[in-house]
Amino acid sequence: MYEFSYHKSASVDGAVEAMNKAEDGKFVAGGQTMLPTMKHRLAAPSDIIDLGGIAELVGITVEGDSINIGAMTTHAAVAASGDVQTMIPMLAKLAGNIGDPAVRNRGTIGGSIANNDPAADYPAAVLALGATVKTNKREIAGDDFFTGMFETALADDELITSVSFPKPTAAAYMKFENPASRYAIVGVCVAKTDDGIRVAVTGATPCVHRGKQLEEALKGEFSSAACVGVDVPEDQMNADIHASAEYRAHLVKVMTKRAVDACT
């Protein structure tokens, strides 16, 4: 780890102010990606602005047919939340299977989606459920939030304050885990929502995306059989030592089928 200046603020405004003063600052939420990266000397921010002291960013509230999850709420808290388990059981299960207990007790939903790791789980839920990402400046639709590998619609001085998930009619997330890291080689989240059937795919491509052709097929008939004929193009898939593009494309279909089965 290289030297850096450390700031901890008790308010969103204070954190943003510290960021604006920093030469090359970084917000740190749970630090589950940022800190290992810094320890490996792969990142060298001039300033770290710790969001851990901002009480208003923590907590889960039910707002009508939606659940609003504060950005600094840990995966463990989401997994254990009775409200989440009741309204969107898929989301509680997804959170409860991120990383390991240490990660789940430090890592946060805001940190995860702001980082937008191509193999992270939460982005698939945000997209498939049609969630709204709330920031200190605005509200961003889930569909507009994830813009590329490790890229989001957030401005440099913009902080996620919470994520609002509308309750789906049914939803399921199927994750094919990397045997080493347990990140998603392919993760598919299927949801029946007021907005129709939504399929989000993580792990397979450089950025989480909607599986539009799968959605089309499922609109006709919501069954795993409907996915069989869908073409999942290999040329857009990631490829690494754990899974080739061909295998990932295959897994997208298999995980979609299994998620659909789990919804019905």
Added chain:
Amino acid sequence: MVENGIGASVRRKEDKRFLIGKGNYTDDINVAAQTHAYFVRSPHAHATINSIDTGEAMASTGVVAVLTGDDLAADGIGPLICGVTVTSDDGEPHRAPAHPALAQGKVNYVGDHVAIVIAETLAQARDAAEKVDIDYGVLPAVTDTGSAADEGQQQIHEVAPNNMCFNWPFGEKDAVEAAFASAHKISTLDLVNNRMVTNPMEPRAALGEYNEGTEEITLHLTTQNPHVHRLVLSAFNNLAPEHKLRVVGPDVGGGFGAKIFVYAEELVVGWACRKVKRPVKWTSDRTEAFLSDAHGRDHVATAEMAMDENGKFLAMRVMTQANLGAYLSTFATMVPSYLYAFLLAGQYTTPLIYSEVKAVFTNTAPVDACRGAGRPEATYLVERLVDVAAADMGLDPAEIRRRNFIPVDAFPYQTPVVQCYDSGDYEAALDKAMAMADYDSFSARADEARTRGKRRGIGLSSYVEACGIAPSAAVGQLGAGVGLWESAQVRFNPTGNVQVFTGAHSHGQGHETTFAQLVTEQLGVPFENIEVIHGDTAKTQFGMGTYGSRSLAVGGVAIAKACEKLIAKGKKIAAHALEAAEGDIEFADGNFSVAGTDKAMNIAEVAFTAYVPHSYPEGLEPGFDENAFFDPLNFSFPAGTHICEVEVDPETGVVEIVKYTAVDDFGKLVNPMIVEGQVHGGIVHGVGQALLEGCRYDSEGQLITASYMDYAMPRADNVPSFDVDYAPTNPPHNPLGVKGCGEAGAIGAPPAVINAISNALGIKHIDMPATPENVWRAAQTAALG
């Protein structure tokens, strides 16, 4: 049975300190004025070093010293050595390139050591390390085992043409060819034994202290064998004379072989602490561990079996290419030669075996012993080939094994590959394992699985291993530079409690418990009054350390022999005190008694008398403290049958192990709970190799599995609850009747798993690790997906 004696599942004494955080690992030790070291390592797999500029690093904040290979050479330190000679087919010893502890003009793998930076803090050392300016001339890299010796390959070492370390033929080639020529059937198999990173939980570490007054170096190391480290560092690396070097292996968090060897960092830290006259501490981070711990396995082989019309094995031929990495690690040459080819008979009566091992250099980390060391490679090859042979002959895998087992009445059994197995009952283990695994009703389970879209498979592995490592004369004939006995000292204190000094070393095995059980059994001293001491050359007599499942089979016997000497001496003391003839003294349950009387004396009283010899046998030395050494007459030969049952999801390629049965012959069990733990750990290690672990370099020699993000270690949810039992036989040459259990699981498991997957998919073979994608592809090919 004596309370807490042999056969009791006593809870481990050592666990209290580990569980309450009071373990004392090398990295836990901090001393006054300590400095911190960081190694500058090569980012290139193969390069010349045109220049090294340490100026900016030296001027960096907190830096105490920056030392390079030139400094090391100027002081005459090193090079590192390989302690076992293998004679190549040209009659010459294996090619042994110079192995400097800090590179001299050339680097040969990513992670190779170039310089050491010593600073007041680790962060300062790392900062300065980035400022060491090295001009490399990058060369093409050789990383692939199978093609490393091919014509036209980049040469790595001048002394090793074609990157060959040795070509070692063994066996009666002509007779084997003749048997093949007249065989009813020949089964052939090409396979890869995948490279593994050993991955002990505690990374390697070294802390060197130099005392200017006594001119003594104390090195705390993560070592499995402190005396071997001291011997090699003294006698071969010129670090310091043996009597001026103390090596301490305090609590060590796992070894699995990787902490046997003398590494560059250890020698350099020992040398540097004297040079800078400050203690120097180095602890490997996990990335460094991946890059620079000795790796394991890495063979490419072709195996052939010739059979008669009944499936009886007539002859076997094995061609192996083994990757030794960039340099020879301490015991590298021994692993793919003697520890491998001499096990190729397996449990079978195959009368003729011919093996050729070509060992090659590549631009990868050195390869050496990893749990099992050579024996897992041999067992995997034999047990896979036997399954292929069974399929070729249309026989059940159990049946072909039975037809070829060495029968129980044939022991001692001389194999065609040197080893003479002393004892075993292979059929008994197979029968028991098949019953436990419900082998005969497997097809019903397979049918049921098909209704769920799954494919079930069952796989056998009937392994034998040679451990104890072993008679000194035998290993000496084979070219080992050391003897391989073990030592013990059993010392009574005047108050009657006992300190046991062993030359073995515990890095997780539970010796402090098991060895105390031996002593309580033999001497009748309460278990809690016995302390086992190991791991410090200043405390224990010379000893060979722990590897090759040898601690109990060799070191345990040395303890027993020391106890026998104490009993013999105690009889003299008791006879004098009880006014009886020595021949009338009996010893049982901790008491010396006069036969046929109620006159008796506890061993604690005898010990007190020996230290306060006011009334004492004439001419007898005072004191109650005995040394013993044990050099066994043979290796020991644990064996057994493991049965793995898997369920494959052909749609994803995911393999689930649904049932795993192990029936082992370890001879007598001293602590069944500890043995079962070793069996569990060994199986998980083997399952890791079979399903998950694959160390991979790219063509430029970059290690692409250099962290747990990419190198898959087995976890609890990768394995089921194991069914473990035993089918013991008595090893006649081992006075305790024990055989060793630490490596068996890692040896037995890989072929059991792969045989099960091959069975599930109805395919001939799939290489390890059988990753989901590879299994999925195999299922596609077999038209199951």
